[in-house]
Amino acid sequence: MKFIISENKLQRYIFNQLNKLDLVSEIDKTDGEIFVRYNTDEYIGAFQYDPKTKELFVYPEIFWVFRFAEGVKGMENYEPIRVWFELKYDVPVDEVLPWDW
Numbered sequence: 001m002k003f004i005i006s007e008n009k010l011q012r013y014i015f016n017q018l019n020k021l022d023l024v025s026e027i028d029k030t031d032g033e034i035f036v037r038y039n040t041d042e043y044i045g046a047f048q049y050d051p052k053t054k055e056l057f058v059y060p061e062i063f064w065v066f067r068f069a070e071g072v073k074g075m076e077n078y079e080p081i082r083v084w085f086e087l088k089y090d091v092p093v094d095e096v097l098p099w100d101w
Contacts, residue, residue: 018081032091035049060099
Protein backbone atom coordinates (compact mmCIF):
# COMPACT_ATOMS: atom_id res chain seq x y z
CA MET A 1 0.00 0.00 0.00
CA LYS A 2 1.30 3.44 -0.90
CA PHE A 3 0.55 6.70 0.87
CA ILE A 4 0.93 10.25 -0.32
CA ILE A 5 2.61 12.35 2.33
CA SER A 6 3.40 16.06 2.25
CA GLU A 7 7.00 17.22 2.40
CA ASN A 8 6.26 18.92 5.74
CA LYS A 9 4.90 15.71 7.29
CA LEU A 10 7.81 13.72 5.91
CA GLN A 11 10.26 16.18 7.47
CA ARG A 12 8.45 15.94 10.83
CA TYR A 13 8.60 12.14 10.61
CA ILE A 14 12.35 12.25 9.91
CA PHE A 15 12.92 14.74 12.76
CA ASN A 16 10.98 12.48 15.16
CA GLN A 17 12.95 9.41 14.12
CA LEU A 18 16.28 11.23 14.49
CA ASN A 19 15.27 12.59 17.91
CA LYS A 20 14.46 9.05 19.09
CA LEU A 21 18.01 7.86 18.42
CA ASP A 22 20.20 7.40 21.50
CA LEU A 23 23.08 9.66 20.43
CA VAL A 24 26.02 11.21 22.27
CA SER A 25 27.50 14.50 21.04
CA GLU A 26 31.14 15.42 21.44
CA ILE A 27 32.10 19.00 20.59
CA ASP A 28 35.79 19.85 20.23
CA LYS A 29 36.36 23.06 22.19
CA THR A 30 39.39 24.00 20.07
CA ASP A 31 38.02 23.88 16.56
CA GLY A 32 34.27 23.40 17.10
CA GLU A 33 34.11 20.06 15.28
CA ILE A 34 31.05 18.05 16.29
CA PHE A 35 31.13 14.27 16.43
CA VAL A 36 27.83 12.49 17.09
CA ARG A 37 27.91 8.80 17.86
CA TYR A 38 25.52 6.11 18.95
CA ASN A 39 25.38 5.64 22.72
CA THR A 40 26.76 2.09 22.77
CA ASP A 41 29.85 0.31 24.02
CA GLU A 42 31.15 0.37 20.47
CA TYR A 43 32.40 3.70 19.14
CA ILE A 44 30.15 4.02 16.08
CA GLY A 45 29.68 7.45 14.56
CA ALA A 46 26.45 8.79 13.12
CA PHE A 47 27.42 12.34 12.12
CA GLN A 48 30.55 14.43 11.90
CA TYR A 49 30.50 18.19 11.32
CA ASP A 50 33.45 20.29 10.16
CA PRO A 51 32.90 23.98 11.03
CA LYS A 52 35.67 25.15 8.69
CA THR A 53 34.03 23.72 5.57
CA LYS A 54 30.49 23.60 7.01
CA GLU A 55 30.24 20.01 5.80
CA LEU A 56 28.14 17.41 7.58
CA PHE A 57 29.16 13.80 7.06
CA VAL A 58 26.35 11.30 7.59
CA TYR A 59 26.95 7.63 8.27
CA PRO A 60 24.80 5.98 5.54
CA GLU A 61 23.38 3.39 7.97
CA ILE A 62 21.33 6.25 9.48
CA PHE A 63 18.78 5.59 6.72
CA TRP A 64 17.98 2.26 8.40
CA VAL A 65 15.86 4.40 10.75
CA PHE A 66 13.62 5.32 7.81
CA ARG A 67 13.33 1.83 6.33
CA PHE A 68 9.51 1.80 6.60
CA ALA A 69 8.93 5.22 5.05
CA GLU A 70 8.27 5.07 1.34
CA GLY A 71 10.00 7.94 -0.43
CA VAL A 72 12.86 8.18 2.07
CA LYS A 73 15.61 6.81 -0.11
CA GLY A 74 18.86 8.16 -1.45
CA MET A 75 20.71 11.47 -1.45
CA GLU A 76 17.63 13.65 -1.85
CA ASN A 77 16.78 12.84 1.75
CA TYR A 78 19.89 14.40 3.19
CA GLU A 79 18.07 17.74 3.13
CA PRO A 80 15.82 17.04 6.17
CA ILE A 81 18.86 15.69 8.01
CA ARG A 82 20.73 18.92 7.21
CA VAL A 83 17.88 21.02 8.58
CA TRP A 84 17.57 18.83 11.70
CA PHE A 85 21.31 19.06 12.41
CA GLU A 86 21.35 22.86 11.92
CA LEU A 87 18.47 23.30 14.34
CA LYS A 88 19.75 20.85 16.94
CA TYR A 89 23.33 22.12 17.05
CA ASP A 90 22.78 25.74 15.91
CA VAL A 91 25.39 25.55 13.16
CA PRO A 92 25.22 26.28 9.41
CA VAL A 93 25.54 23.27 7.11
CA ASP A 94 26.45 24.03 3.49
CA GLU A 95 26.84 20.45 2.27
CA VAL A 96 25.84 16.99 3.44
CA LEU A 97 28.01 14.09 2.32
CA PRO A 98 27.94 10.34 2.90
CA TRP A 99 30.43 9.24 5.52
CA ASP A 100 32.13 6.47 3.60
CA TRP A 101 35.43 5.84 5.31
